[in-house]
Structures are given as C-alpha cells and as structure tokens.
Amino acid sequence: PVILYSADGHSAWVNSKSLKLAGIDRHTPDPLNGRIERDPDTAEPSGTLREDAMILVGKFLPAYSKKQIETGLINAAHKANHFGITGILDAGIGEIDGLYAYRNLSRSKKVNLRISASQYAEPADWRKSLEKMKTLRFIDKNCRMNTVKLFADGVIEGRTAALLEPYLGTEDRGILNWHPDSMNSAIAAFDKAGFQVHVHAIGDRGIRTTLDAFEYAQDINGPSDKRHMMSHIQLIHPNDRPRFNELGITASFQSLWAYPDDYITQMTIPVLGPQRSEWLYPIGSVERTGAHITGGSDWTVSSLNPLDAVEVAVTRREPGEHKGAALLPGEAVGLSTMLKAYTIGGAYSLFLEDKVGSIQVGKRADIIFLDRNLFSIPSHEIHSAKVTHTFFDGKLIYEK
Incomplete structure (x- = not known):
C-alpha cells in the first residue's frame, strides 16, 4: 500500500491496495469534512483524497517511535x-x-x-x-x-x-x-x-x-x-x-x-x-x-x-x-x-514580549547577527542574507 501526501497536507494520493485496505469503493460515502475524488462516469475512487478523507487510509500508517520523535525535534x-x-x-x-x-x-x-x-x-x-x-x-x-x-x-x-x-x-x-x-x-x-x-x-x-x-x-x-x-x-x-x-x-x-x-x-x-x-x-x-x-x-x-x-x-x-x-x-x-x-x-x-522580541535591558538575550544590513541592500536580495550567529539566553547556539 502507498500513500503520498501533498506538500500542503490537505490532499493525498493512494494506490489500489491502499483503497482496498481501507475498504474504500464506489459505495463509500464522503466523510464529514472530506472528499473522495471519483471517476465522473463510474463513481469509482480515483485515488485522490481530500481533507478528512485522508484519515480513512492514514490511520493504517505505523506510528513513529518516541525515539524517532525526539530525534526529529532535535x-x-x-x-x-x-x-x-x-x-x-x-x-x-x-x-x-x-x-x-x-x-x-x-x-x-x-x-x-x-x-x-x-x-x-x-x-x-x-x-x-x-x-x-x-x-x-x-x-x-x-x-x-x-x-x-x-x-x-x-x-x-x-x-x-x-x-x-x-x-x-x-x-x-x-x-x-x-x-x-x-x-x-x-x-x-x-x-x-x-x-x-x-x-x-x-x-x-x-x-x-x-x-x-x-x-x-x-x-x-x-x-x-x-x-x-x-x-x-x-x-x-x-x-x-x-x-x-x-x-x-x-x-x-x-x-x-x-x-x-x-x-x-x-x-x-x-x-x-x-x-x-x-x-x-x-x-x-x-x-x-x-x-x-x-x-x-x-x-x-x-x-x-x-x-x-x-x-x-x-x-x-x-x-x-x-x-x-x-x-x-x-x-x-x-x-x-x-x-x-x-x-x-x-x-x-507567544506571551513573551516582556522577555524577548526586542533588545532591551532586562530581556533575555535571544539575538542574531546577519552578514549584511537588510536596510542597505536591494529588497530583492533580502532572502540571500545569512545568519552568522544565533544566541539563545545569551549563549551562542549557532555559528556559520
């Protein structure tokens, strides 16, 4: 069985084995807040699932382990x-x-x-x-x-x-x-x-x-x-x-x-x-x-x-x-x-404006340095600026 999710997470494409595993056929009604795309002539599922219809197949996916979750978050x-x-x-x-x-x-x-x-x-x-x-x-x-x-x-x-x-x-x-x-x-x-x-x-x-x-x-x-x-x-x-x-x-x-x-x-x-x-x-x-x-x-x-x-x-x-x-x-x-x-x-x-978000005496030192002044370059070059240093609570946590 195969399920492929769209980049935006609101659609999925599944193969015939996945449809069979989930028991989805031409008689399966669309779930509330979801849609099963169908052949306009036969009403057979096309393999495209929208919104909550994805759950019908997605529930069969194996869960991530706690170790996988922690590694991913780190x-x-x-x-x-x-x-x-x-x-x-x-x-x-x-x-x-x-x-x-x-x-x-x-x-x-x-x-x-x-x-x-x-x-x-x-x-x-x-x-x-x-x-x-x-x-x-x-x-x-x-x-x-x-x-x-x-x-x-x-x-x-x-x-x-x-x-x-x-x-x-x-x-x-x-x-x-x-x-x-x-x-x-x-x-x-x-x-x-x-x-x-x-x-x-x-x-x-x-x-x-x-x-x-x-x-x-x-x-x-x-x-x-x-x-x-x-x-x-x-x-x-x-x-x-x-x-x-x-x-x-x-x-x-x-x-x-x-x-x-x-x-x-x-x-x-x-x-x-x-x-x-x-x-x-x-x-x-x-x-x-x-x-x-x-x-x-x-x-x-x-x-x-x-x-x-x-x-x-x-x-x-x-x-x-x-x-x-x-x-x-x-x-x-x-x-x-x-x-x-x-x-x-x-x-x-995030209810943190008294602690971070601006450089002020008494706030936590969450500060970054860039390799150029964004106000001194053409606006179409903003994306190309690079972070050279990231500080969290005053501690250097990233250096280019």
Whole structure:
C-alpha cells in the first residue's frame, strides 16, 4: 500500500491496495469534512483524497517511535537555530508523545527554543478534547501547552477552502469544517477555560465564520488577553479586514505565499475570478487597520527561513526577482514592519514580549547577527542574507 501526501497536507494520493485496505469503493460515502475524488462516469475512487478523507487510509500508517520523535525535534530545532529562530508555535501536535517530547527536550535543554505547543480539537469531539487538554496543560520556563488548534476549512487549490460565493463555474463553496454554531460554542468554551485558540482559515467564509466565533466568545465571556490567532487568511473579504484589530485577533500571515507562483496563477485566480483575486493575502490592508501581525512559515509546507517570507512581504515577488510580476503590490509592507512581525510580534503571540522580541535591558538575550544590513541592500536580495550567529539566553547556539 502507498500513500503520498501533498506538500500542503490537505490532499493525498493512494494506490489500489491502499483503497482496498481501507475498504474504500464506489459505495463509500464522503466523510464529514472530506472528499473522495471519483471517476465522473463510474463513481469509482480515483485515488485522490481530500481533507478528512485522508484519515480513512492514514490511520493504517505505523506510528513513529518516541525515539524517532525526539530525534526529529532535535534536528528541527537545530535547523531553526540555523535560520536565527529561537521561538516557535507548533500549531498542531497530533500525538501526546510529541507533546511530551517537546516538554522533556526543553527541560533537559536538548533544544534551544522557546516553544508554544498546541493540540488539535475536532468538531465531533471537542468537548472531550477540552477536558483532556485541561489535564495536559502546562507552562514551563521555555515550553508551554496552552493553545488549541482548529481547522475552519481547507485550501483553495483543492477547492476545500470555504468561500462565501461558489468557486467560479460551479455551485461548490468548499468545505466549512465546523458548523457556525458549533464553532461559536467551542471557541467560547476554550476561551473561558483560558486557552489561546489558533485557527487555520483560508477562504473568506472560513475566515468570517471564525471571526464571528471569536466575537461570540467575547460577547459571552467578556474581553480577555488570550491572544487568539488566525493563520494563512488568504482570502479576506474587505468588510472583514478591520475586525482583526477590533476583536484583538492576531493575524499570522505566511507571506512567502504572496507572490504569483503556479499555485496563484494556475490554481487560485482561475477558480476565484478577477474580483476576489484582488483580496489575496491583504497583509498591507490588515496591518494598516492596526491589527497585531506576526509571520509564520507553516514549515514543512514551505521554507523555514524567515528572510524568504520577509522579502516576499516587501516585494510581493518571488524571492530574488526584482523585475517580474508582483501579486497586488499595494498589499506590500515595509521591511521594518516585517522584522517587527518576526520579532516582537512573534513574541507577543507567544506571551513573551516582556522577555524577548526586542533588545532591551532586562530581556533575555535571544539575538542574531546577519552578514549584511537588510536596510542597505536591494529588497530583492533580502532572502540571500545569512545568519552568522544565533544566541539563545545569551549563549551562542549557532555559528556559520
């Protein structure tokens, strides 16, 4: 049996043996929040699985051992330090072993990172997850688990992102993973229990439904400093852009995606049409409302190097490109804005702005050196700058 996952983690391709192992045939219904792609004439499964349909086969994969998990996390931490990263939010740790590995490696100082770990909550059993997370919650010196991860929808290129209006030429509005009432109740409950809520939201309907749920939680529980967050936020309806600031929701952009690559030109714009394509990755518009902005990689989906994403946010072009097409250049932001997003903005989203994120007397010395001054080079060269030294708590942990 073979299963191959797409780079974005929202689709998989399986062979006939995998379909047989999972008992998937033309009579198998699509799971809630998933889709089995089929031959249009025979309804036989084609081997492409979207979203939760991947679980039907994925559940047969052997689990990683504790040793494999720890080795993987140590290697990942070294790679992060290489790029000058000293703090992370792991937005979705599927296994308890992964959570414990983070905690143990942090306590034993085998990784040099400030870690905010999270656990998934699913629509079908979120109440059970809430009670379990209360027992798993911890806050250590450099590692904490106080964040819940929800998926509002899928991705545009798989036509699983939830849209307010159908994909062009169809009646399909994508997949909204949570019924709005259920999301309202879940986010309000996690908020009341003191958890930070982190939501994957791509389509304008997924984003609006999530903003509505955060607003509902505030109405029920009152304002708080949970620093809830939405990631990716690719297609934001113009009416919803001010709501991030109004509701105090941190906007986490993966700005490396905000240039006209094949995903945009061949798989996004053609299914959205010209009007909605003007709404893609509106980093500048959201930042100008005064909202908290932070940057993220979504690694391993895309590059872990923050400077790649910083450059694209500034140029809206492919890294290294200075004459080619730009994606909505009016949504570009300044270099200083993105450096703040990756330093004090990131620290704020991790509740660490009093300890790191800026160079001030009394703060922890998480500092990096680059081989050039980013403000003195052309913007299309930002990605080529190299980290020469990374310090964590004043200790040199990486040297080029």
